[in-house]
Amino acid sequence: MSHPVLACPDLIRFEGDAPHLVGSRCDECGEVYFPATTSCTRCTATRMRTHDLGRQGSLWSWTIQGFLPKAPYDSGETPETFKPYGVGYVEMTCGIKVESRLTVADESRLKIGMPLELTLIPYRTTANGGEVFTFAFRPAASV
Amino acid sequence: MANDVAIIGIGLHPFGRHDALSGRAQGAIALRAALKDAGIGWDAVGVAYGGSHDAGNADALCNDLGLTGLPFINVANGCATGGSAMASAVAAIRSGMTEFAVAVGFDKHPRGAFNPHPRDWGLPDWYGETGLMLTTQFFALKTRRYMHEHGISEESLVRVAQRAFRNGALNPDAWRRREMSYAEIAESMPVNLPLRQYMFCNPAEGGAALVLCPAEIAKRYHPKPIIVKAAVVRTRHHGSFEVFSPALAAQQAPAPTVAASRAAFEQAGVGPRDIDVLQLQDTDSGSEVIHMAENGFCEHGEQERLLRDGDTEIDGRLPINTDGGCLANGEPIGASGLRQVIEICTQLRQQAGARQVPGNPRLGYTHVYGAPGVSGVTILQR
Numbered sequence A: 001m002s003h004p005v006l007a008c009p010d011l012i013r014f015e016g017d018a019p020h021l022v023g024s025r026c027d028e029c030g031e032v033y034f035p036a037t038t039s040c041t042r043c044t045a046t047r048m049r050t051h052d053l054g055r056q057g058s059l060w061s062w063t064i065q066g067f068l069p070k071a072p073y074d075s076g077e078t079p080e081t082f083k084p085y086g087v088g089y090v091e092m093t094c095g096i097k098v099e100s101r102l103t104v105a106d107e108s109r110l111k112i113g114m115p116l117e118l119t120l121i122p123y124r125t126t127a128n129g130g131e132v133f134t135f136a137f138r139p140a141a142s143v
Numbered sequence B: 001m002a003n004d005v006a007i008i009g010i011g012l013h014p015f016g017r018h019d020a021l022s023g024r025a026q027g028a029i030a031l032r033a034a035l036k037d038a039g040i041g042w043d044a045v046g047v048a049y050g051g052s053h054d055a056g057n058a059d060a061l062c063n064d065l066g067l068t069g070l071p072f073i074n075v076a077n078g079c080a081t082g083g084s085a086m087a088s089a090v091a092a093i094r095s096g097m098t099e100f101a102v103a104v105g106f107d108k109h110p111r112g113a114f115n116p117h118p119r120d121w122g123l124p125d126w127y128g129e130t131g132l133m134l135t136t137q138f139f140a141l142k143t144r145r146y147m148h149e150h151g152i153s154e155e156s157l158v159r160v161a162q163r164a165f166r167n168g169a170l171n172p173d174a175w176r177r178r179e180m181s182y183a184e185i186a187e188s189m190p191v192n193l194p195l196r197q198y199m200f201c202n203p204a205e206g207g208a209a210l211v212l213c214p215a216e217i218a219k220r221y222h223p224k225p226i227i228v229k230a231a232v233v234r235t236r237h238h239g240s241f242e243v244f245s246p247a248l249a250a251q252q253a254p255a256p257t258v259a260a261s262r263a264a265f266e267q268a269g270v271g272p273r274d275i276d277v278l279q280l281q282d283t284d285s286g287s288e289v290i291h292m293a294e295n296g297f298c299e300h301g302e303q304e305r306l307l308r309d310g311d312t313e314i315d316g317r318l319p320i321n322t323d324g325g326c327l328a329n330g331e332p333i334g335a336s337g338l339r340q341v342i343e344i345c346t347q348l349r350q351q352a353g354a355r356q357v358p359g360n361p362r363l364g365y366t367h368v369y370g371a372p373g374v375s376g377v378t379i380l381q382r
């Protein structure tokens, strides 16, 4: 199966159909970065290695984007068609908190600490009608 | 101290919307007012530091004021531009480089939220294109987490805004001069929850300027010189929670504000309890709440009680943003930090009229915070 067109292909790797976030890890001190960096702001080292952040996390903080952002936001929406979207920091298993769109934009369904999992959502359409995807977190499927 | 520096001139072009005036023109008006206040001419100034975010290079002011050949340094430090300009002016006088230094800022922003471009901040394009690079989001995300960790409720966010507009109504120079009810603020449009429309300041226009000189000669120029006991700028450490961060480190570090505040108190040889009147960066209600504790004026979580009990009002123990702050004055980025200093000087000179803090205040404090993690703190004494 072919994978969706991504606004940010370098950030995602697939295990089967399941997307994982990709960052980097410092060889010297072990600090993890997202997106991947070429140097470590913690210890100033420059030897970094690709690091898989996985796809599970928990909600660390959240807001709801209530107005249409100006450019460079390029969803193609207008103030009339704009739909508010959730934004949060998601604490991954290794402790790093990743800023991400959330699939939920309803304040009654967002709670700090709730388990989340990575997904991909279409956020704009190209001139020839194709959808472009970005990463987002959704409530984790209940066990 | 022999090496002390004093503010002998202040000048403000009121913040707001001024369709007929360029940002630079507003800076020139503020600068001429500051020079007049100090009783010196532009040709006596030995160095100037100035900044504007959206209204052109600050050294273009020389085309208005006069081409005297002075070194004019353009400062571009986001919301901390004014604080950085002032810290540089103080350092220049302390070094013996000159007797008279100027710190000046002005701006004129388009309406609506700021729209930064990722590459200017060393960030990838997708970060902006997918709708994650908004300052309002950062303020909301930091506020939400802070409320969760320290037991702050939405009530505090409303009370900060309510006090800002109440003080703004007393300030003839403020942009927003209408008091607002609790309900009007609490029910205003959700912008980035938990922050609503009237909990955010707006980009605006205006100008602000200071003239500084060595403290030992200051009385020749102004009957009430204000001594700069500290002027400190600090940037972020690894792990602090900053605006425009696609991710945050596993282990959190204190904000640059904490470092700037501690260094300023140490330089001045005073503590938070000695401060009589203060300005804290209030781009939004949540930021002010957080900054109360980050600057050492209370414990984390104590803000709720202080705000409810009126401690932060003009007649309270800890008067905050007596001129209405950014919330009531708007934020012309280049000038905003200097407005704070001007309000403290006005209070310490006992010239604040209806918003004057009672009891002859002696020590004042200012704090700015800006992207991508810069804080500036000053401590001022009459």
Ligand SMILES: [Zn+2]
Binding pocket: A026, A027, A028, A029, A030, A031, A040, A041, A042, A043, A044, A045
């Ligand atoms: Zn490292």
